[in-house]
Amino acid sequence: MLANGGHSAIGSTFTADSSMGFFRNRRLRQPLQPAPPDEASKIPALGDELVLLRDPHGSASEQYRRLRNSIQALNPDGAPRTVVITSAVEGEGKTVATLNLATALTELPRLRVVVLDGDFRAPAVERYLGLPRRQGITEVLRGDLPLDAAIRQTCIDRLDIIAAGEKPKNPSELMNVDRIKSVLHSLKRRYDYVLIDTTPALDLNDPSMLGAIADGILLVVRLGGAPRHLVEEAQQLLENLGGNILGTCLTGAPPGKRKKTYGTP
Numbered sequence: 001m002l003a004n005g006g007h008s009a010i011g012s013t014f015t016a017d018s019s020m021g022f023f024r025n026r027r028l029r030q031p032l033q034p035a036p037p038d039e040a041s042k043i044p045a046l047g048d049e050l051v052l053l054r055d056p057h058g059s060a061s062e063q064y065r066r067l068r069n070s071i072q073a074l075n076p077d078g079a080p081r082t083v084v085i086t087s088a089v090e091g092e093g094k095t096v097a098t099l100n101l102a103t104a105l106t107e108l109p110r111l112r113v114v115v116l117d118g119d120f121r122a123p124a125v126e127r128y129l130g131l132p133r134r135q136g137i138t139e140v141l142r143g144d145l146p147l148d149a150a151i152r153q154t155c156i157d158r159l160d161i162i163a164a165g166e167k168p169k170n171p172s173e174l175m176n177v178d179r180i181k182s183v184l185h186s187l188k189r190r191y192d193y194v195l196i197d198t199t200p201a202l203d204l205n206d207p208s209m210l211g212a213i214a215d216g217i218l219l220v221v222r223l224g225g226a227p228r229h230l231v232e233e234a235q236q237l238l239e240n241l242g243g244n245i246l247g248t249c250l251t252g253a254p255p256g257k258r259k260k261t262y263g264t265p
């Protein structure tokens with residue numbers, strides 16, 4: 001499968017309210033709070049990156065729908081699926097691809113989708129959705145927050161998120177396989193798709209570890225980004241640890257150049 005989620009003109013406009021909330025948390029160094037119920041569902045997602053909302057009929061949106069259809073085709077029995085989204089190096093477009101793919105999945109009737117921000121290094125799911133930072137998976141894995149309280153409904157129908165939460169001092173300690181398996185098991189009972197946004201595979205072990213637990217991995221590759229040998233190295237690493245790479249998502253392709261450039265299994 002090859003999918004191209006490319007869109008060329010991405011800005012970084014966030015709503016004044018949400019970015020103020022984001023910086024307020026950082027400036028005062030206050031511990032993150034649990035999210036008030038329904039908070040996220042009342043805040044409109046206005047970011048330019050969310051192309052399925054901003055330009056639902058545009059070619060980038062169509063590319064994300066094609067990616068969604070490819071993933072759906074790999075899942076003919078419609079069983080709940082967990083998919084880890086990673087890349088070889090940073091900044092390839094993982095988080096934006098995760099949110100757009102999630103939105104595309106919710107366009108299918110009745111599908112319920114949750115995006116789990118598994119990037120403890122640079123969490124960005126809340127930022128792209130214009131939401132203030134709140135407690136999330138870190139607190140759940142520590143046993144400080146019930147999973148139910150970490151799940152936040154968004155303004156997008158049938159799309160929920162779980163934030164990364166407080167940056168852990170020792171992320172690897174938090175990545176306990178049994179605890180994560182148990183969280184994913186609970187999420188699979190409630191959602192058709194669990195999309196896990198993670199760090200670059202060559203930087204940290206988290207994506208490899210999560211990839212080995214999840215049903216599949218989507219490798220995000222930016223055109224002109226990570227050199228081919230690093231993409232191949234990441235692919236090898238993920239597969240060696242038992243990960244099942246479903247395919248790649250090519251980002252950053254200028255309009256009119258959306259052709260296959262990277263072979264897929």
Ligand SMILES: Nc1ncnc2c1ncn2[C@@H]1O[C@H](COP(=O)(O)OP(=O)(O)OP(=O)(O)O)[C@@H](O)[C@H]1O
Pocket residue numbers: 005006007008009010011012049087089090091092093094095096097119122124198199200250251252253
């Ligand atoms: N398909 C795309 N086409 C063009 N620009 C994109 C695309 N997807 C994301 N971007 C831009 O690239 C930058 C990085 O995107 P994003 O945050 O999704 O990357 P990432 O891989 O999650 O980064 P990190 O490794 O830091 O988590 C952002 O400025 C975003 O707006």
Ligand SMILES: [Mg+2]
Pocket residue numbers: 094095096119122124197198
């Ligand atoms: Mg990211």
